Amino acid sequence: MEKDIILKAENISKQYRLGQVGTGTLSHDLNRWWHQIRGKENPYLKIGDTNDRSTKGTSDYVWALQDINFEVERGEVLGIIGKNGAGKSTLLKILSKVTAPTTGTIKSRGRIASLLEVGTGFNGEMTGRENIFLNGAILGMTKKEITSKLDEIIDFSGCERYIDTPVKRYSSGMTVRLAFAVAAFLEPEVLVVDEVLAVGDAEFQKKAIGKMQDISRTGGRTVLFVSHNMAAVKSLCTRGIVLEHGKVVLDSEIDRAVSYYLGGSDTERSNSKKFKNLKNEIFSLNEIGLQNFDKSFDDPLIENEKIELITKINFNTDDAPRYIITYHLYNEEGEPLFSFSNSSSDVVLKKGENYLKCVFPEYFFQSGNFSLSIFIVEDKRQSIFMERDIIHFTVVDGGRDFGVYMGREPGFIRPKFDWYLN
Amino acid sequence: MSNIKSNKDWLFEITPKNNFFSLNFKEIWQYRDLLFLFVKRDVITVYKQTVLGPLWYLIQPLFTSVTFTIIFNNVAGINTGTIPPFLFNLAGVTVWNYFTACLNGTSDTFKANANIFGKVYFPRIITPLSVVISNLIKFGIQFIIFIVFYIFYYIKGANLGVNWLVLFFPILIAVMGLLGLGLGMLISSMVTKYRDLSNLVTFGVQLLMYLSAVMYPMALVVDKLPKFGWLVHYNPLAYIIETARFMLLNTGEISILGLGYTLLVTVAVFFGGILIFNKTEKSFIDTV
Numbered sequence: 060m061e062k063d064i065i066l067k068a069e070n071i072s073k074q075y076r077l078g079q080v081g082t083g084t085l086s087h088d089l090n091r092w093w094h095q096i097r098g099k100e101n102p103y104l105k106i107g108d109t110n111d112r113s114t115k116g117t118s119d120y121v122w123a124l125q126d127i128n129f130e131v132e133r134g135e136v137l138g139i140i141g142k143n144g145a146g147k148s149t150l151l152k153i154l155s156k157v158t159a160p161t162t163g164t165i166k167s168r169g170r171i172a173s174l175l176e177v178g179t180g181f182n183g184e185m186t187g188r189e190n191i192f193l194n195g196a197i198l199g200m201t202k203k204e205i206t207s208k209l210d211e212i213i214d215f216s217g218c219e220r221y222i223d224t225p226v227k228r229y230s231s232g233m234t235v236r237l238a239f240a241v242a243a244f245l246e247p248e249v250l251v252v253d254e255v256l257a258v259g260d261a262e263f264q265k266k267a268i269g270k271m272q273d274i275s276r277t278g279g280r281t282v283l284f285v286s287h288n289m290a291a292v293k294s295l296c297t298r299g300i301v302l303e304h305g306k307v308v309l310d311s312e313i314d315r316a317v318s319y320y321l322g323g324s325d326t327e328r329s330n331s332k333k334f335k336n337l338k339n340e341i342f343s344l345n346e347i348g349l350q351n352f353d354k355s356f357d358d359p360l361i362e363n364e365k366i367e368l369i370t371k372i373n374f375n376t377d378d379a380p381r382y383i384i385t386y387h388l389y390n391e392e393g394e395p396l397f398s399f400s401n402s403s404s405d406v407v408l409k410k411g412e413n414y415l416k417c418v419f420p421e422y423f424f425q426s427g428n429f430s431l432s433i434f435i436v437e438d439k440r441q442s443i444f445m446e447r448d449i450i451h452f453t454v455v456d457g458g459r460d461f462g463v464y465m466g467r468e469p470g471f472i473r474p475k476f477d478w479y480l481n
Numbered sequence: 482m483s484n485i486k487s488n489k490d491w492l493f494e495i496t497p498k499n500n501f502f503s504l505n506f507k508e509i510w511q512y513r514d515l516l517f518l519f520v521k522r523d524v525i526t527v528y529k530q531t532v533l534g535p536l537w538y539l540i541q542p543l544f545t546s547v548t549f550t551i552i553f554n555n556v557a558g559i560n561t562g563t564i565p566p567f568l569f570n571l572a573g574v575t576v577w578n579y580f581t582a583c584l585n586g587t588s589d590t591f592k593a594n595a596n597i598f599g600k601v602y603f604p605r606i607i608t609p610l611s612v613v614i615s616n617l618i619k620f621g622i623q624f625i626i627f628i629v630f631y632i633f634y635y636i637k638g639a640n641l642g643v644n645w646l647v648l649f650f651p652i653l654i655a656v657m658g659l660l661g662l663g664l665g666m667l668i669s670s671m672v673t674k675y676r677d678l679s680n681l682v683t684f685g686v687q688l689l690m691y692l693s694a695v696m697y698p699m700a701l702v703v704d705k706l707p708k709f710g711w712l713v714h715y716n717p718l719a720y721i722i723e724t725a726r727f728m729l730l731n732t733g734e735i736s737i738l739g740l741g742y743t744l745l746v747t748v749a750v751f752f753g754g755i756l757i758f759n760k761t762e763k764s765f766i767d768t769v
Contacts, residue, residue, distance in 0.1 A: 156602035159763035
């Protein structure tokens with residue numbers, strides 16, 4: 060099938076100068092200019108480290124982006140994900156023509172509008188209505204376009220009563236709603252959106268995400284979307300590219316990209332642990348791990364699927380049935396949440412290898428970090444072994460349905476109970 | 482097949498450098514509504530929540546002219562011929578104000594708008610253009626007050642006349658606006674990297690006024706300070722103000738050579754300004 064490419068990035072790189080712009084600048088400028096008039100290459104383009112903020116580089120210049128290549132098809136929603144400082148914002152800035160790439164080109168077949176912030180150019184002295192026109196024009200709409208959509212915009216913002224009041228009298232929430240309302244009615248062929256859905260209350264977020272969905276699904280428009288909210292990314296995007304230290308490390312369909320980002324970026328927090336020294340004459344504890352149903356320890360744990368806690372333990376004695384395993388669950392602040400053990404079930408431990416599985420229902424954990432402490436208890440009376448924080452694990456957001464709240468609910472677990480209506 | 486398609490009909494490209502001299506008129510035209518809205522914003526927000534409102538437009542040139550009249554004419558004794566000194570000064574101040582407003586308003590374009598420029602793209606030149614246009618409106622209001630005083634003195638019997646060349650007055654103002662715009666764009670581009678310049682502009686403009694024949698006839702300088710007269714003679718602004726007074730009050734002299742020189746400088750500064758402005762707008766956000 061022929062691809063309908065609407066946007067194409069070729070070898071995009073961006074170099075930044077670190078540190079203070081001071082007296083050195085003038086001499087560098089002159090040197091650069093001197094090379095240029097002799098027809099030589101810019102001497103400062105060759106040097107430069109990759110963009111890793113944690114290590115101290117040797118050069119004053121750094122590549123925020125290096126050789127970025129990608130294509131976007133018409134109607135596609137592309138998620139750009141990566142850690143802080145991976146170069147997402149720089150890429151968006153280049154795409155929205157706020158700053159130029161150091162090398163490379165971006166070719167586009169459609170008008171690009173960018174939404175790096177809501178309410179750019181809002182003027183507090185002017186009324187809501189005046190600001191709709193000003194902000195709309197800044198985003199690239201004509202007066203005619205805005206006039207034809209004015210009623211819809213005001214309606215969407217829910218600020219009708221205050222529309223002829225200066226914006227400086229608005230609450231911050233109202234300002235954001237008004238600003239997003241203007242942006243929501245932009246109709247470019249390509250829309251570039253930065254972390255703007257993180258604003259407003261739950262009700263408004265719902266509206267905003269719904270609107271975004273409309274834009275891409277029914278409007279057939281192309282969206283490039285950056286967010287740290289993996290739930291929102293997963294729900295909206297069809298494809299994802301993962302940036303790391305200014306380079307594209309993965310370009311794939313969105314589920315894989317999100318998993319890669321969540322799994323690959325945080326290697327310290329593994330969902331499984333093997334042990335060698337946790338043994339005595341009675342038992343030897345070999346491995347503890349958590350996984351989603353039908354997945355492996357290496358996949359990220361997703362909150363809306365069943366989660367299995369697996370304990371691999373060997374008993375060297377025929378007395379094995381006398382022992383039970385108890386876990387204490389802690390949240391990331393170290394507060395105990397509850398304890399659970401196999402004593403409440405029919406499971407009895409046996410001599411030899413035990414592959415003990417405890418299953419949490421879907422939607423049991425809230426996304427977040429947890430830790431477990433283990434106790435091996437003899438005759439339900441005294442513990443013969445105890446290890447605090449024996450394993451840490453992270454539960455992540457799964458994709459959610461369109462138009463639902465994308466933020467985090469309070470608390471650490473959110474079990475689904477049975478409800479009845481009498 | 483797909484290969485052929487992907488190589489043609491791109492709507493636009495984003496590249497590291499602009500074409501050497503690109504002023505994209507089509508794009509500016511597309512954003513004309515934004516230009517209009519910026520002008521509107523500038524005009525209506527300046528004096529919001531003030532008691533006197535737009536009257537401030539008038540108070541400033543009137544008080545300046547009164548002060549000049551007292552200092553330069555009454556105390557220092559500069560002779561303005563048959564023209565009432567106050568009217569002489571008011572003409573100079575009104576025209577000069579338009580230039581300084583254009584220069585001051587545009588010379589910090591990048592710095593003052595960094596937060597907008599850093600978030601969204603539109604042709605950056607819209608911003609300085611809007612400054613020049615909104616100041617033109619301000620100038621219009623100030624010019625009306627000049628006409629009011631002109632009529633007042635005429636009725637009082639002062640010997641006043643208008644030169645027929647006054648028909649070219651709008652062109653003169655346009656040239657002045659362009660000069661202010663060009664200079665402002667030059668400075669604003671350089672200020673993004675070297676902040677020192679913004680300090681220079683503030684007091685440089687004040688000093689420049691004394692070299693621009695605002696409160697004295699050009700001939701007077703040559704008369705009294707023959708050694709430093711060239712300073713004024715090489716200042717294109719002096720010609721504009723002298724010519725403006727010649728048109729409005731029929732006083733002083735008009736120099737075709739001087740005006741030609743002024744025009745040449747204006748064109749050079751304006752295009753130089755656009756050139757550097759275009760070069761800067763692409764990546765100033767990294768240095769500002």
